[in-house]
Amino acid sequence: MVDRTMLASQRTLFEMPRDICYLNAASYSPLPLKTIEAGRAAVLRKGQPWTLSAGFANQQHERTRAAAARLIGADPDDVALVPSVGYGVSTAAKSLTLPRGCRVIVLENDHSSPVLEWHARAGTQGLVVETVRQPDDYDWTSAILAAIERPGAPPVGLASISSVHWSDGGLVDVEKVSAALKRQGAVFLIDATHHVGVLDLDVTRLAMLTDRIAERLRDAGRSVPDKRFRAPHILSLAFKDRMPAGLIEGLASEDIYVAPRLGRMRISPHVYNDEADCDRFVAALSKRLRM
Ligand SMILES: Cc1ncc(COP(=O)(O)O)c(C=O)c1O
Numbered sequence: 001m002v003d004r005t006m007l008a009s010q011r012t013l014f015e016m017p018r019d020i021c022y023l024n025a026a027s028y029s030p031l032p033l034k035t036i037e038a039g040r041a042a043v044l045r046k047g048q049p050w051t052l053s054a055g056f057a058n059q060q061h062e063r064t065r066a067a068a069a070r071l072i073g074a075d076p077d078d079v080a081l082v083p084s085v086g087y088g089v090s091t092a093a094k095s096l097t098l099p100r101g102c103r104v105i106v107l108e109n110d111h112s113s114p115v116l117e118w119h120a121r122a123g124t125q126g127l128v129v130e131t132v133r134q135p136d137d138y139d140w141t142s143a144i145l146a147a148i149e150r151p152g153a154p155p156v157g158l159a160s161i162s163s164v165h166w167s168d169g170g171l172v173d174v175e176k177v178s179a180a181l182k183r184q185g186a187v188f189l190i191d192a193t194h195h196v197g198v199l200d201l202d203v204t205r206l207a208m209l210t211d212r213i214a215e216r217l218r219d220a221g222r223s224v225p226d227k228r229f230r231a232p233h234i235l236s237l238a239f240k241d242r243m244p245a246g247l248i249e250g251l252a253s254e255d256i257y258v259a260p261r262l263g264r265m266r267i268s269p270h271v272y273n274d275e276a277d278c279d280r281f282v283a284a285l286s287k288r289l290r291m
Contacts, residue, residue: 011274013034021255021273021281023281024257072196092189102155105159108132114191138168138230144161144177158186161190164195169268174190222289234266267281
């Protein structure tokens with residue numbers, strides 16, 4: 001049995017100097033060296049397309065579909081390749097017939113890609129888009145279930161949500177939400193951008209690093225989201241009034257990289273990070289916030 005808690009930092013697989021403290025994988029994940037090599041080879045190949053066999057593109061597509069299917073326990077035939085989440089959502093919307101007057105559940109401050117399409121269709125298709133408010137306690141699952149099951153409300157036709165919330169890293173229990181939607185015969189559209197390939201594979205390691213940051217911040221008197229309600233690989237910090245101006249830029253000037261997200265600070269370590277990165281981040285943040 002593999003003990004995933006022992007996964008060492010994978011920094012050597014990346015082009016990442018030791019003095020870079022990169023905690024921003026959820027925005028721009030650096031490409032592993034192997035992927036950079038594959039990208040170079042692909043660009044060179046496109047320079048001489050006459051050398052490619054007729055079946056080459058299809059083989060690549062099938063390989064990609066099989067790899068994607070493995071990540072989510074699906075069959076390659078269940079997978080369609082699309083150029084973006086927004087495009088995938090609008091394609092799905094074209095193939096669905098939702099009853100007039102039904103509700104479409106979306107999340108406040110979610111990424112626009114799973115949300116916009118439904119607002120655009122609401123008028124012409126008679127849909128009622130209901131936005132679940134960002135809960136103060138980070139418990140998105142309870143908030144979504146309460147919205148779906150609200151007594152007296154019109155039936156739900158569809159929920160279109162990010163299963164790891166785009167701006168606060170909140171984790172939605174997709175099994176529970178799925179069961180509640182099924183009871184109403186509703187469709188569940190999951191934007192799993194921050195979910196697939198992390199939660200099911202390397203949960204324990206990533207969790208360790210965000211837990212370490214969370215513990216140290218809590219020790220310093222800062223409020224951090226409860227572990228039960230957040231994705232294990234993302235930690236999003238809220239500020240009482242607003243995030244102090246220049247905080248993200250100040251950290252970046254020390255080669256510590258995190259993302260601002262709608263007034264919160266989103267910290268997203270990945271396989272190249274280690275405990276030293278976490279401690280360095282907490283020390284720098286504490287100094288800047290005088291915690
Ligand atoms: C939750 C989520 N969904 C979707 C996207 C990207 O959407 P698209 O592929 O439509 O540009 C992002 C990108 O940051 C995201 O965080």
